[in-house]
Amino acid sequence: MTTKTQAEMAKIPDGASVVYLLDASSELEVEVLDEWLSGRGTPGEMIRIASTRRRTRTDPRLDARLKRDDDPYLVPVRVVWLPEERQGNRTARWTDLLRLGDPRDPNFIMERLIRKVAPDRIAVVVGEGAHSSELAGAYAATDEVVTFREFATRRAWLSLERAERKLRGNRYKIPKFLHEELTTRPEFGDGAIQFGTERGLSEKMSFRRASYYLREMAASHSPFLIDLIANAIHALYHRGYGAIHYDAESIKKIATLGQEHPLVFLPSHRSHFDRISLQYILWENDLPPNHTAGGINMNFFPIGPLIRRTGVFFIRRSFRGNELYKFVVKQYLDYLIERRFPLEWYIEGGRSRTGKPRPPTYGLLSWVVDSWRRGKAEDVILIPISIGYDEIQDVGAYAAEARGGEKQPESFGWALGAVRNLASRYGNIHVRFADTISVAEQLGAAGTSDTHLEIQKVAFEVMSRISRATPVTPTALVSIALAVAGGKPHTADNLAEIVFEHAAYVEDRGFPITERVETVAIVERVLDRLVEQWTVTRRIGQAETAYWTDFDQSLEVAYYRNMVVHFFLPRAMAEVALVGAEDEEDFWARISELRDLLKFEFFFPEKEALQEEIAADLCGDVPKWREEVEKGEGESVLRSTRPVTAPWALGAIVEAYLVVAHQLKADGGGVDDDRFIDACLERAQFYLLDQRISHDEAISKELFTSGLSLVRNREQIDTEAKRESFSTQMNSLHADLNALPTGTGRGSDQSLSSP
Incomplete structure (x- = not known):
């Protein structure tokens, strides 16, 4: 398929009877196409088909024309309205809202105004032609439940979409006809009836319910909003961050892969900025927008409708027992994979509250693998992505949740508050694309039996590659130094000694970094930024300036070292x-x-x-x-x-598990999770006051929950002997940790002196 503008025209087979299929939404567009075709020197009959822009009806003459014996050669044509060219680009901007809306979809008045004063904004694209007999053969082979006229119209639309995309760019590759194509497939209708009737619905109501589920979940991209939101993202992240850093060569490789295979982007999840950062990178490099899985909790006005039209599809948090809903989700994923529309979701399920990756979820991944096994694609390419930040505005909320606070529900007011909080400076955003994973190579030839273990291994490999790609930031190194300092006041020079030692270790081992930390000035820059965010306390004295973290700040600072x-x-x-x-x-x-x-x-x-x-x-x-x-x-x-490294890297975990072990001994066998975690919080606070533990960040619901999951997995809850065994193990490990030196230098057991 090639794009045809006013400078060229598709080659028409010699002697063919030509019929031009006009995808025109207005009489003015018909005039434009008539004038353009008249100047091409290739006469033919013109028949209007249903317009994709205004959804007019197809001229009924098309039915009769398709049945004639002369086997007409059908050529789809369309008028394309372009935004004003600015600095070599034709993308929509927020100023276009002041000019009566979408420049690609002008109203009756704007059409005439553009034709008169800006004719360079009007282009004609011509789709690839085909004989009526070719379409008839394809129609006979399809299982879609449509008439021949509808089939021919849809083929014309798809041909024009491909042609138009070459004119506008890949960033607008979207499934424009998702509902028409998917709901007319027999497998969709048959499955809807099967699972709907199992729920006691009539056949008609089953299909309606399935169609409703599809509309509830599916993304509905708008090129206009894709451009507007991209411009808004640029302005938004610059409020709090300096730049988004990524490797341009990685993007080129991904673009090449996407031409042959469906892509699945699997980024880490630490902030609500994760999606918009990746979204902007793809838009900036003219890559198709992802179809991003989002929780239905984000579908609130006005955020939900906006992000849906930029590529988010919404899945209910729970649909256990609703096989009809699950069927529609799978059908939707099948369609996207079959048509090579890129997917994206957070394999961790939710944002990390600690900085460490969360355990992966397997649902969507298993369904994508299942789609591949059923032959919807020859291969699926998984792209693990680490999205890191020098600092994150959400760490205060994460720390509050870890100490027993309630998660703030998402709402429009919550979103406005997040934007207002970007008045502080948070450094830069670092996006690293890890080595891709071929599902075909990882799991073998399609058609082999799938197992939960195979999916787990793939998910584990994704998480491992994300971790290896995550760069060590100056903030992470400063966070380590503050942990070694143990909450005591230290000067920037003192902390820099610890930072330099750990930075040398990172460099010696070849771990990825965002920048080298070689001067005290860099350490001071990070410390002062953390002070601005109330994550570190600073006291400016006459002779020296001291920095430290108090109890409420310890979990916030710990987030950054946990990332690495x-x-x-x-x-x-x-x-x-x-x-x-x-x-x-x-x-x-x-x-x-x-x-x-x-x-x-x-x-x-x-x-x-x-x-x-x-x-x-x-x-x-x-x-x-x-x-x-x-x-x-x-x-x-x-x-x-x-x-x-062990005291700061493992100390809080060991002490949290120690609290879990002692609480299990005190409670006996019966464990109510919520009550147990609350009891651990109370016990840990007492242990800290009593100096039985020394890490403030050990007082964390996240760590207590992991500890409880561990003993359940190891079946160490049921009997007193097993609980005693776990307690003994943790007491011994805690003693080993306390035997290690805690300061800097080779074997030093002295903490740095305070100023």
């Missing part, structure tokens, strides 16, 4: 295992025990791969560490490694 803690995890686990390890076998046994204990907090590779990571990390500091450990000299290895 997985990079330090092998080292932290090794440090704990080295304490008291009798030999290398005992060392690896301790590593395995830690891996099992922390499986609800981190995504671990296979046992052998984890051992290789830990061994390589220790070799970086102590090449002969194995010989030392085999002799029972693990603590000598500890004294030769830097920096010490």
Whole structure:
């Protein structure tokens, strides 16, 4: 399919009887097409078909014309209205609202005005032609429940859409005829009747209910709003952020992949800015807009209608037992995959409240894989994406929820408040595209049996690649330094020493970064920005300025180091295992025990791969560490490694699990989740006051919930002996952590002096 403007015309087969199918929404458009065709030197009959812009009716003469024996050659043509050209681009802007609406869809008055004063904004596109006999053959092979006239009209629409897209750009590739195409498929009607009648509905009502579900969930893209929202996003993120950083070469590779396969974008989820950041990147690079799965809770006025028209489709939070609704969701996904419209959703399900990735959900992923297995596409390409931030405006709300506060429901007032809060500066946004995953290569040839385990492995690989692509930011390093400081006041120079040591470790291991942190000025810049956001406390004295975090700020600051803690995890686990390890076998046994204990907090590779990571990390500091450990000299290895990471990387988790263990012993076997978590919050606050634990951020509903999930998974709740075993394990691990040095430098056990 090629775009035809006033400069060129499709080649008409010699001797063909030509019929031009006019997709015209007004009499003026008919005039424009008539004039244009008259000047092409290729005479033919003109018949109007139903317009995609105003949805007029198809001329009934088309039925008779299609049945004639001369096998006419059908050529679809359409008038395209273009926005005003600005700096080489023809995209809509907010100023167009002051000019009576969408420049691509002018009203009766604007059509005539544009034709008179701006004829360069009028173009004609010509779709690929076909003989009536070719369409008849395709119609005979289709299973769509439509008349031949409707089939021919729809084929003309699709041909013109492809032609118009080459004129306007790929950013406007949208499923314009979703409802017409999907609801006329026999499999849609048959499935709707089957699952509807199972719910006690009549056949007619079953189809109506399925159609209603489709309209409730489906995105309804508007090119006008796609442009307007993209311009709004640019203005919005600049209120709080400097720039969105991403790799242009990665975008080019994704664009190439999208020409051959359906794409599924799977970004991390830490902020409501995640979607609009990715949306703007795609728009800026002329890529098709994603179809993004959103919770029905976001479908409130006016936000819901706006984001629906930029690509969000809404799925109910729960539809267990409603097989008809589930069927419609699957049909919708099948259609998008079959037509290579890109998908997007958050595989974690919701925003991370801690900075660490949440466990993946499998529903949508399993349905996409199922669609691939049923031959809707030869392959599906998964694109893991890390969306990171120097700082996030939501961390205060996350911390409040972790301490027992209620989640603020989404509403228009909530959205306005979020925009107002962007008056502060939050640094930059960092979008990193990880290596893509081919579903066909990952799961083998289509047609093999699907299992839940296979889906879990794919989801795990997605999360692992997101984690590896996440860059270490200066804010994360400063957050680590504040954790090492333990809430005590320190100067920027003191904190910078810790930052530089951890930055050197990051650079030595080749972890991704956003920028090198080599000066105290960079550390001060981050600290002052955190002070502006009330995340860090600052006191300016006559001689020195001190920074620290208090109890209410500790969880907010912890969020940033948790975003990158997985990079330090092998080292932290090794440090704990080295304490008291009798030999290398005992060392690896301790590593395995830690891996099992922390499986609800981190995504671990296979046992052998984890051992290789830990061994390589220790070799970086102590090449002969194995010989030392085999002799029972693990603590000598500890004294030769830097920096010490376990106290800040694992301390809060271990202390939170310790509280869970003690609360289980106190409660006995019966556990009511809400009451139990509240009891853990109360116990942890007492332990902190009594100095039984030392990490403020250990007082977290998220950590207590993970700890409870762990003991349930390990079946350590049911009997007193099992609860005692878990408590003993946590007491021992807590003691090992406390035996580690907590300061900076090689083996130092002294915290930095306060100013």
